[in-house]
Amino acid sequence: MKVGVVIFPDSNSDVDALNALAVAGVEPVKLWHESPDLQGVSAVILPGGFAYGDYIRAGVIARFSPVMRGVSAFAAEGGLVLGICNGFQVLAESRLVPGALLRNRSLRFACKLVDIKPERLDSPFTRAATGKPLHIPIAHGEGCYYADEATLDELEANGQVLFRYVRTDGAPALDPDEPANPNGSLRAIAGVCNAARNVAGLMPHPERMSETILGSDDGMQLIRSLVISAAERAAAAGPAIVGGTR
């Protein structure tokens, strides 16, 4: 089974994502930003970085790239798309997930390890998670999750909040100024998904914690979740899609 990683100009976590997929036992495929052809992959990762220099706003220029036409069509058909860090910003700007990522409340680029907790374990992106907090890195200047109050309420009601920043005791870091909330995100939101639950984005980097030699393999809980869900979808789609020959 193939899982794609989009490469935009200034993507910088694409190699980490490709490696994490290889560790998970699937064939990683590079998807160049200038082509809308997704090469028959069963899921897509939009990796971290600074696509198109993050000019205007992080993610907005990437939104209009040819590959995003392919990704949007894939998502509309129920295809699984995971945006990590800059990839989350691209998905938000593309309106494929709700909300926006603002400049960090501290105004500082935040590069450190944080704790996030999966809010639910029945999503395609968290099904292989233990439910305990994950200790994984962030590296971003614009990660402050924002949506208006009505949208936030709706996300909570629909179970679309996938991850929250948590304190060491596991409680959500709801105060936007507390240290465990690294960027001032409203309701401590670190990751969300769309209403159909096939498109998700998060600011932290699971792909950078994919092997114990890197310090931890906490992130593999999420990469494995994606791979299991993609394999299920590929199997359900039947041999025509899996074989890719007809």
Place this chain on the structure above:
Amino acid sequence: MSDFRYAVNVLPKPGILDPQGRAVELSLPHLNVTTVSRVRVGRRVELTVTAASEAEALAVVDALAKEMLSNPLIETYAIALLEATSSAVSTGGLSAAGSTRS
């Protein structure tokens, strides 16, 4: 055809956290400035649209402002016409500055 020069001014929506504006505001005491408040930091984009009419040009810049130059979830924008120049007869400087739309 004419060339229409526009400025698109983008600002964070009222009530949206604007850490850049806050940082500017917090630095004001260092300048011994005590009379300035409510600082908001946005961005200004200037561009030229070639079109048959001002209405046509405005439609182009409005769509661009909505789709790319601003994010309607978090920002507002205002469009100002800076200059209109006939491409055929380059007289230059036919100005309608100050016209805004948001």
